[in-house]
Amino acid sequence: MLDVRALVDRVGPTLLRAVVVPESPACVGDVVIAEPDQHPTVVDGDLVLGVAVADREQAAALVRICGDQGAAAVLLKPPVSADERITAAAEESGVALVEVRPETAWAQLVWLIRAALARTGIDEADARSTGVGDLFRLADAVADVVDAPVTIEDAHSQVLAYSARQDLTDPARVSTIMGRRQPDDVLAKFRARGTFRKLSKGSSAIFVPAQQDGTLPRLVVPIRMGGELLGSMWAVVPDQVSEERATAFADTAPLVALQLLRWRAVADAERRHSAEQVRLLLEGGEGWRVAANELAVPNEPHRVIAIEMPASAGPAEGHRLALWEWITRGIGRRPLVTEIGAMLYAVVPDRDRGGWLELRTALASHDMSPRPLIAVGTAVAVAELHQSRSQAEELVSLLRTGRLQERVAVYEDYWHLLVLSRMAGAATDAGIGSLGPLALLREHDRTQGTEYLATLRAWLRHPGDPRQASRELRVHPNTFRYRMKRLTQLVDIDLDDPDVRSALLVQLLAESWAQHG
Structure with missing residues (x-):
């Protein structure tokens, strides 16, 4: 990874100037945009861009907040970047302060910084082993052939590499590189022109x-x-x-294809290794600490998301793979994903940006048919992820019954239903349904076509409120009162005794959950 000083050198002195840099500058992880009057959510290593932060008090406050939250650096434009109060705040907070040249466009700067971060270490041995550096060098070579900036994308329009040339660009290219994939609105425009249809059929260059x-x-x-x-x-x-130039561009495709195959093989191996480490985290055994260190899991609360494709989906492997690819492409820093049995799991930080809340919004709007069952455990420390996993799995079992219709079910929202589910299982195992008068009422309902069990359950759920109880059964209140009178004549039952009412309610709830579970 690049530290702040190396990043400033990589992007270049024409755009950036280091004003304050700690003796041991932090490594940069990601780019965060800070708007005026807003406190950004920052994690260790973030590079915070003070877009439109021109007020000195706001700038000083931003520097202090970022220092407290472990940001690597704050980037500001002059004159605030040179203000003595702000440089002093940076020195006191231990955060780097970098000046952005006045004429620099923020969007271009984000693009260039992410380009530098994406290319971190590409000349080192580890980059040679993964092929990432080769893809970027290849993009530069292809750009020379076609004499234009180039991006190399996978079959899902995710950007894998791009050339260093920036002499010709537009908002669509900037958005593509900043987001690491073509935005949906850009994709829609190219689809409308038939670009992707031509790509799927031909092999020659297509002019749009x-x-x-x-x-x-x-x-x-x-x-x-x-x-x-x-x-x-x-x-x-x-x-x-x-x-001639279009043909030369197309002629580079076989070389790029060989490199993409190599990259995909290495990426698949890395994904399998990462998945194995995530499994160790979720199992909660002795290996969790080593796995957490290897995966660089932040020391903050995380949630486990369990995803299961319904039986109606047919062969689930293809659907799980599509979800896997979508999740790991989509949200902030890539969530940790693995498969155990027929279940897909994701581990995400319990925060908004780049974490659970952002992923929740995306999952709720993600259009997939048939719809997967998605359950989420509570936020726990990294050492206790196995507990969040167990909670998510239990909630998936509840989703299978069809009692919940939500796209995404969260453990805290449905704990009361899980209490009833556990109680029903324990009660059924204990054989409590055979005790007391319910067996006689059940038999009477079966042979005589009455609805005494449902009537008694409604009465117990709404004690002293026959109107509400009758509304639940969709009958007239007088009909409900008549049924209750006949019921108490049929069996000897003391409904004035609170212990009797509690026992009957437990039996009826257990029976209802057993029938629908």
């Missing part, structure tokens, strides 16, 4: 003209190997290019 919203022309070429579409390359061009 400029669009009315300012999106520049694109030259796109599919990346194939053995008939399989592995991804695509996108070049931002000023206008229609010559046939």
